[in-house]
Amino acid sequence: MITHKYDIVVIGSGPAGATVSRFAARAGLSVLLVDKKQELGAPIQCSGAVSRHALEEVGLPLAEEYILEPIYGFAIYDQAGKAKKIDYRRLKGEVYGPGPDRKPLGYVVDRRRFDRYCMMLAERAGVETWLKTEGLGYTPAADGSCTVQLRRYNQLLEVRCRVVVGADGLMSQVGKWAGLQTHIKITELAGCLQFIVDRVETDGLLEIITGHEWAPGGYAWVFPKGNGYAEIGLGVISTMTEHSAQWHLDKFMRQSFFKDRFAAARILEVQGGGVPLAAPLRTQYADNLILVGDAARHVNPITGGGIHTALSGGKIAADFLVKHLQGAEREDCSAGALAGYQSAWLAALGDKMWKLYHAKTAVFHQEDIPTRDAYLFKTMSDYFDPNSEYKKI
Amino acid sequence: MSKPPVIFSIGWNACINCGACVAICPQEAGFISPFDTIAVDRPCDIACLLCEQICPVDTIDHVVAPPPETALT
Structure with a gap:
């Protein structure tokens, strides 16, 4: 009825x-x-990163109720830890930054x-x-x-x-x-896992770590999560590894160039999800x-x-x-x-x-792993570049 | 040769209810559990096992479903 x-x-x-x-x-x-x-x-099945522009575009008030931490830029790492930093507090300090008259580039939300x-x-x-x-x-x-x-x-x-x-x-x-x-397709759905952790320092940047060694088919991330917490996670394509995302995250935390930074990490939450890297x-x-x-x-x-x-x-x-x-x-x-x-x-x-x-x-059609890694690092770096044509996506 | 139907079992202790198994599942609508996972109460006749492969915490397993004639009626 x-x-x-x-x-x-x-x-x-x-x-x-x-x-x-x-x-x-x-x-x-x-x-x-x-x-x-x-x-x-x-x-929660999401890292929670979103640009300020995306919120304003649909008339969403920037409210303390849901914002965990402001974001001012990006750091893209290659497998060995070499970083390209795109920090808008340095690039356009007159517009972006904490304090009055300045604004964040985006936020990590709850x-x-x-x-x-x-x-x-x-x-x-x-x-x-x-x-x-x-x-x-x-x-x-x-x-x-x-x-x-x-x-x-x-x-x-x-x-x-x-x-x-x-x-x-x-x-x-x-x-x-x-x-x-x-x-x-199984080759286009990344299995993702992330931990909200205490005792890992962050600096207002979304950090993206590339390299087959850490996250085959995807990437790893370290995001600020508010209240002094961080979010450490990664996504993998299951056809490119024998192991689960959990296994890779454990390896990333214990063996990567960030292992000292993560040594004191204490896990406060465990979250995961499938993320489509697809059309x-x-x-x-x-x-x-x-x-x-x-x-x-x-x-x-x-x-x-x-x-x-x-x-x-x-x-x-x-x-x-x-x-x-x-x-x-x-x-x-x-x-x-x-x-x-x-x-x-x-x-x-x-x-x-x-x-x-x-x-x-x-990127992922490259068969040779070092070539693919270099290509992914470049693609990510270009994507987040201030002059990227995709800035508003 | 088609694969025999399977019944999935989920280690609920490790499951993080992330839904990746449902997202990858080629079954028709409704092959889900109340906990945002693939169904565990009926056989899957596709048996592609993609759900086991995608699971971020490796907590999906299966047994071959008993043939229909021996199933309880």
Whole structure:
């Protein structure tokens, strides 16, 4: 029995889902945002690094509630520990730095607080939000709308809407409901593990450590995590190693050029996840359905970063849906009518992400390990260079 | 020759609920457990074992599923 009707139903309240919802509701659409969790953002599967620009671009206030530490630049290391530092406090000290009249380049955020904050903003914009609510499937109807099957606190219910937005992350089931090709290759999904640690010093930089010895197929990282803590992690491609990410992280901490720096580290949290170093989905829409965020594989294939792409992709999706559902063709929510979402996304972001994917593929097609390592170090260094064409991705 | 179906078992003590196994899984929608892992309560007839390969903490294992005629009905 259909109990509720909305213009759109969004499955998953991460940065992408909450952003689509917020902008859609603000423009006057009725929106239901559901998430199966009782606590958003947990368990944490993300390092939490995001540029200030990415937050400002979608009108997210820079709030103490979720910010753990400001970031002022990058340090890229090769396997032996030689570093290229890109510190905006030195490069553009008049703009970037701590203190008044200066600003950070970005932040490391607490994903539990950040996701909750994004949902709170959506809720205040008029979105109906239901936690402990899982999407089970959807059925397009003859009148151009669709029915979404949900389970909320063990109760099955059906809601009617015009468009379902799949924002259910890398493990997306929504894309599979529509029969979209969502399968990711084992060579393009990095298995990642990170520790939040005490007693490791950091200096306001995102540190990225390349080299097959430490992280085959991926890279290792050391990020400031606020309160004097650090985050040490890495991602590996499983076809390039016999061992798990856990084994590699242990080796990185005990044997790398940072072993003295890490000697006193005490582990406060263990987090992990799969990070796609892959191309965006070729088709991100179906009848009455679009995908956003990790579910659409809107993830930077060089860095594995997905918060910025989720936020800006979410706004692009909302802008499209608002225009479509308030326009003359609003009765038509077939795949063909929703294809414009993907075109808008490609023009704004996707084409650049495809370019990054090709750059990343060129690195890992190098068979010779030292050549590949040198290539990866250069690609990473160029990517974070102040003059990089990808600065805003 | 197709591989025999398997039933996965997860060492929950080491599992960090990261979802990488679900992300790599080529099964249709719904082959998941309530803990954001691949399903452990029914056989997997694909048996590609990519989930075991991707697991960051190496905590997924499997047994060959009992043939249907011996399964409890």
